[in-house]
Amino acid sequence: xxxxxxxxxxxxxxxxxxxxxxxxxxxxxxxxxxxxxxxxxxxxxxxxxxxxxxxxxxxxxxxxxxxxxxxxxxxxxxxxxxxxxxxxxxxxxxxxxxxxxxxxxxxxxxxxxxxxxxxxxxxxxxxxxxxxxxxxxxxxxxxxxxxxxxxxxxxxxxxxxxxxxxxxxxxxxxxxxxxxxxxxxxxxxxxxxxxxxxx
Numbered sequence: 001x002x003x004x005x006x007x008x009x010x011x012x013x014x015x016x017x018x019x020x021x022x023x024x025x026x027x028x029x030x031x032x033x034x035x036x037x038x039x040x041x042x043x044x045x046x047x048x049x050x051x052x053x054x055x056x057x058x059x060x061x062x063x064x065x066x067x068x069x070x071x072x073x074x075x076x077x078x079x080x081x082x083x084x085x086x087x088x089x090x091x092x093x094x095x096x097x098x099x100x101x102x103x104x105x106x107x108x109x110x111x112x113x114x115x116x117x118x119x120x121x122x123x124x125x126x127x128x129x130x131x132x133x134x135x136x137x138x139x140x141x142x143x144x145x146x147x148x149x150x151x152x153x154x155x156x157x158x159x160x161x162x163x164x165x166x167x168x169x170x171x172x173x174x175x176x177x178x179x180x181x182x183x184x185x186x187x188x189x190x191x192x193x194x195x196x197x198x199x
Contacts, residue, residue, distance in 0.1 A: 043106040043173070050168035052109055054178065055100045057124065057161055059111075062093040062100075064126060065154055068135060072147045077140030081195055082147060085188070089151075092184065096177065103173065125157015145199050148192045155185040155192075 069086035072078055104111045127135070127150055138146045162178035162185075169175050 043103060044171060045106050047103075047107050047171040047174065048169065050165060051171040051174045052107070054161060054165035054169055054174055055103055056109070056111075058158065058181075059097055059100050061124060061126060061154075061158055061161065062097050064132075065089055065093055065151070065158075066097075067132070068127070068147065068150060068154070071132075071135055072143060075139060075143050077143070078147075079141070079144040079195070079199065082144045085151075085191065085195075086147070089188075096181075099173075099177070103171070124161050125154045127154065141199065145196065148196050148199075152189050152192050152196075155189050158185055159189075 066089070069089045072082060072086045073090075101111055131150060135143070135146050135150060159182050162181040165174060165178035166182075169178065
């Protein structure tokens with residue numbers, strides 16, 4: 001299962017790299033439309049514990065969303081609207097992962113340690129191993145429905161994490177990303193709930 005998850009994550013990265021050139025969804029106002037990696041000199045290294053918790057939690061949270069999207073894109077018979085949504089999630093969240101990793105590097109935070117600590121967010125909408133297995137096993141219309149239901153939960157958790165950052169964080173870029181996540185994922189939840197009602 002770990003090997004398959006790694007393979008899915010690799011596929012998600014490959015897809016996201018292609019899609020990232022076509023979409024800047026979720027990145028408005030963040031001034032990285034040039035595609036250039038932010039240099040350490042351009043990153044505000046002022047951060048507090050809330051900023052670190054937000055970033056180290058959101059990276060694995062986004063990574064799971066990429067795995068979920070890649071699973072759906074690998075299936076036949078999925079509703080085209082769900083396919084389009086999964087593609088948008090890949091296009092938006094991989095660049096955000098890259099951005100957050102660049103912050104951890106500039107802040108001197110060990111990204112590997114941060115990822116392990118960040119995974120301890122059971123109340124943040126993360127899917128369990130059983131949830132992921134169910135999505136992987138689902139086909140056609142059932143896969144469409146299950147993906148939407150799980151992603152609504154997943155997005156809700158991300159919004160809660162982002163709100164905690166807005167309430168307690170201090171790094172300007174992290175606060176801006178938190179607001180972007182709230183705005184974009186709130187809109188996507190409404191879209192997914194509408195799709196669920198139509199399936």
